[in-house]
Amino acid sequence: MVKIEQLTRPFLTFLLCLGIIAFEVSCKLEAKTSCYANLKMIHGAKDTYAIEHATTNGQQVTEKNLLIYMEAMPRCPQGGTYKIGAVGESPSCSLATHVYP
C-alpha cells in the first residue's frame, strides 16, 4: 500500500524546483532590465556630451568624457563589459542577451 507521504514528497520536490526556476528567471530578468537602464544612462550621457562639445558622428567618447554627466560609470549586474562606442552609435554590453537598441 502506498502511503500519502510517498505521494506528496515528489510533488513537494516538484513545487520546490518550480520555485527555484521562477526565482532564477526573475533574477536574470531583473539583471537584464538593470543593464538596459545602465546602457540608456550611458547613451544619454553620450548624447549630452556630443551636444555640449559639438562632436560629429563617429567621434570616439571615453569613460572619462562621460563621468562629467554621471556620478560613476555603471557596471553590468552580471559582469558584462560595456562598450561606449562612438557618437551616433548605441552603447552595448558584452553579454549577448543584454541588448540595447
Ligand SMILES: [Zn+2]
Ligand atoms: Zn549587461
